[in-house]
Amino acid sequence: MIKEKTVGKKNLQPYKRFVTAKDWKKISLLAKNLQGKKIIHINATPLGGGVVEILKSLVPLEQGLNLNAKWYHLEPDKHLFQITKKLHNSLQGQRVSLSKAEKDYYLKINFKIAKAIAKLKPDILIVHDPQPLAIMNYLSGIKAIARIHIDLSTPNKDSQQLLLKSLNNYQEMVFTSKKYAPKKFKTKIFVSPPGIDPLTDKNRNLDIARAKKICSDFGIDINKPVLLQVSRFDPWKDPGGVIDAFRVIKETYSKAQLVLCGVIEAQDDPEAAQIFQSVLEKVGNDKNIILLASPKDLKGYSMDLAVNALRTCADVIFQKSIREGFGLVVTEAMWKQKAVIGGNAEGIRLQITNGKNGFIIKTPKEAAEKALLLLHDKQLQKKMGKLAHQTVQKKFLIPRLLLDELEIMNKLFIRQVTHTSLTPPVLS
Numbered sequence: 001m002i003k004e005k006t007v008g009k010k011n012l013q014p015y016k017r018f019v020t021a022k023d024w025k026k027i028s029l030l031a032k033n034l035q036g037k038k039i040i041h042i043n044a045t046p047l048g049g050g051v052v053e054i055l056k057s058l059v060p061l062e063q064g065l066n067l068n069a070k071w072y073h074l075e076p077d078k079h080l081f082q083i084t085k086k087l088h089n090s091l092q093g094q095r096v097s098l099s100k101a102e103k104d105y106y107l108k109i110n111f112k113i114a115k116a117i118a119k120l121k122p123d124i125l126i127v128h129d130p131q132p133l134a135i136m137n138y139l140s141g142i143k144a145i146a147r148i149h150i151d152l153s154t155p156n157k158d159s160q161q162l163l164l165k166s167l168n169n170y171q172e173m174v175f176t177s178k179k180y181a182p183k184k185f186k187t188k189i190f191v192s193p194p195g196i197d198p199l200t201d202k203n204r205n206l207d208i209a210r211a212k213k214i215c216s217d218f219g220i221d222i223n224k225p226v227l228l229q230v231s232r233f234d235p236w237k238d239p240g241g242v243i244d245a246f247r248v249i250k251e252t253y254s255k256a257q258l259v260l261c262g263v264i265e266a267q268d269d270p271e272a273a274q275i276f277q278s279v280l281e282k283v284g285n286d287k288n289i290i291l292l293a294s295p296k297d298l299k300g301y302s303m304d305l306a307v308n309a310l311r312t313c314a315d316v317i318f319q320k321s322i323r324e325g326f327g328l329v330v331t332e333a334m335w336k337q338k339a340v341i342g343g344n345a346e347g348i349r350l351q352i353t354n355g356k357n358g359f360i361i362k363t364p365k366e367a368a369e370k371a372l373l374l375l376h377d378k379q380l381q382k383k384m385g386k387l388a389h390q391t392v393q394k395k396f397l398i399p400r401l402l403l404d405e406l407e408i409m410n411k412l413f414i415r416q417v418t419h420t421s422l423t424p425p426v427l428s
């Protein structure tokens with residue numbers, strides 16, 4: 001039902017330069033209070049997407065603080081992931097509803113996950129995805145935190161009800177933005193946007209010659225303009241809109257290339273293959289569009305190194321999302337000193353100040369206009385890219401996220417909770 005994802009400890013010392021002296025002290029003090037507590041993080045899948053990206057660094061850093069932190073994910077269940085993708089989409093505003101049978105299946109699986117969690121006897125449970133969010137319907141006596149990464153501001157009411165029932169059972173709720181929280185919880189939540197790890201192979205500085213060699217191996221001509229979007233093939237990421245923008249850009253830069261990188265890894269994303277198919281049809285026989293969609297397209301390079309090289313060489317980076325809880329891809333690209341052209345979604349607006357450290361656009365035509373502006377003006381690219389990097393340095397690096405999480409965990413121990421027990425599901 002659930003499986004542990006083992007990760008190696010990360011030494012915190014190299015991160016000291018990204019943290020103020022005051023925060024550095026706070027991190028070790030807060031960690032001290034949590035020594036000996038069993039902390040369990042649970043999410044949907046071990047591979048792919050922003051939540052995995054965060055846990056890959058956060059859990060090892062907590063272990064580096066000598067905390068007993070562990071990461072569990074769900075065993076792949078095709079039917080559950082089809083239901084939860086529908087749940088995810090409907091929570092983000094798509095007009096789909098779960099049938100009674102689908103809701104029952106979701107709750108039944110959550111009961112089974114709850115049983116597995118109860119056996120682990122955690123002191124603190126942090127649930128990072130909607131897939132296992134209903135486990136707290138069946139567990140009591142565990143101090144639990146719901147970490148909500150998605151934008152819940154325009155949900156389908158039916159799906160929202162399902163979620164609200166579960167959220168009631170959590171002591172603490174963490175949202176990326178206050179705007180995302182359901183009204184009744186607005187005053188109770190903790191706001192903490194995600195952050196990236198500056199020291200991973202994806203985000204560290206990469207030698208330009210090496211980056212160019214990797215891009216050439218992907219069939220990119222680095223002497224011609226390179227436009228890029230790195231994102232799962234997902235309707236919310238609007239790959240089709242990026243292709244439309246590219247077609248406008250090509251009228252001026254006929255040799256420009258567009259790279260769409262969305263290597264399909266996440267097991268909880270049954271839609272990806274279908275969206276990729278529609279992208280293939282839209283690309284047709286345009287040789288200037290390069291698609292990196294399967295692990296073998298990476299020619300033996302690791303995902304992190306490949307993405308780093310693409311961003312290092314890109315002249316323009318898009319993130320044309322329609323809805324975005326946050327969009328770590330934007331943060332990562334900004335950290336690489338790039339002015340990102342992002343869709344008008346709250347998660348992107350949290351990061352980009354239009355016209356300063358990037359651009360916020362609504363239509364493919366606007367995306368093309370801003371891309372042309374950047375392609376014509378290298379100085380502007382540089383200036384905005386520098387400001388983008390500073391924004392991430394100030395607000396969106398992982399030590400800040402670690403500090404937030406330690407604070408929330410400490411908060412849990414202000415209230416008293418009794419023993420762990422399990423309540424069987426009452427299916428609707």
Ligand code: UDP
Pocket residue numbers: 048049050051053230231232261262263264303304307326327328329330332
């Ligand atoms: N990502 C990647 N390779 C890809 C596509 C995405 O490594 O081909 C990574 C990306 O760098 C980021 C994460 O997956 O770290 C996506 O997180 P984000 O918050 O942007 O979006 P999500 O996929 O969670 O909606």
